[in-house]
Amino acid sequence: MSHAALDPPPIRVLVVDDHVMMRDGISTLLNRQTDMEVVGEAANGAEAIAQFRQLSPDVTLMDVQMPGVGGVEAIVEIRRFAADARILVLTTYPGDANAVRALRAGAAGYLLKNGIRSELVDAIRSVHLGRRAVSAGIAQEIATHALDEPLTQREIAILRLVASGHANKQIAVHLNLSVETIKAQLKMIFSKLGVHDRTHAVTLAARRGYIDPFA
Structure with missing residues (x-):
């Protein structure tokens, strides 16, 4: 053979x-x-x-x-x-x-x-x-990031709208939530990502793959 x-x-x-x-x-x-x-x-x-x-x-x-x-x-x-x-x-x-x-x-x-x-x-x-x-x-x-608390689907949806240039009021209307809820959610997002503003939140979320920067 x-x-x-x-x-x-x-x-x-x-x-x-x-x-x-x-x-x-x-x-x-x-x-x-x-x-x-x-x-x-x-x-x-x-x-x-x-x-x-x-x-x-x-x-x-x-x-x-x-x-x-x-x-x-x-x-x-x-x-x-x-x-x-x-x-x-x-x-x-x-x-x-x-x-x-x-x-x-x-x-x-x-x-x-x-x-x-x-x-x-x-x-x-x-x-x-x-x-x-x-x-x-x-x-x-x-x-x-294994021990980090992951972003929820709602938080990711908010970040996508932030990335698209929407203000809190527009995001609230889009997601049928109150402006206060959006502010509270953004505060939680900043905490989870370890950032202090919207720009850094979007940049880091895109780098980590939570949102598509080109969508």
Whole structure:
């Protein structure tokens, strides 16, 4: 029997990213590996779900911020019908809140696109073996904020409106709350984030991944 017959089949990878050049670069890198094969590509979450159903890849590389159905929603949906799906997030967003959201949704790992290429290749192998793979910087951020009280959905909704330039009165009307309630909520937000004004609250919330600065 030849040695080739004993080699395990290549790791079948689905690459999901809304930037075609990024997809091409990743696919080229992975197809160069003797133990990997890119079996499909998708440009958004909806395509990712459809491609996963069709291809049943071993590992899915998933971007987070994409038009339409985002990465976290796609992870939730894929894991709903394939509980053992191995999904590795590859993103430009280093925020701990984003990472925790993705990992809670069922992602097995969270890497940054600016990481070294060997880290991505090693992470795919690790995730395929059932392990977790999280960038060191992300792991540090998660650990740093592990004991912080997270922002609630209402607080995040208020911050999004603050980021859009709305005054307290406008936010109150928009969320059907009193101006006093908005002021109290902002005070709580500032306390949780360790800031003293609206500008810093928005900046820090965006950096940590609570809100999308480009939404």
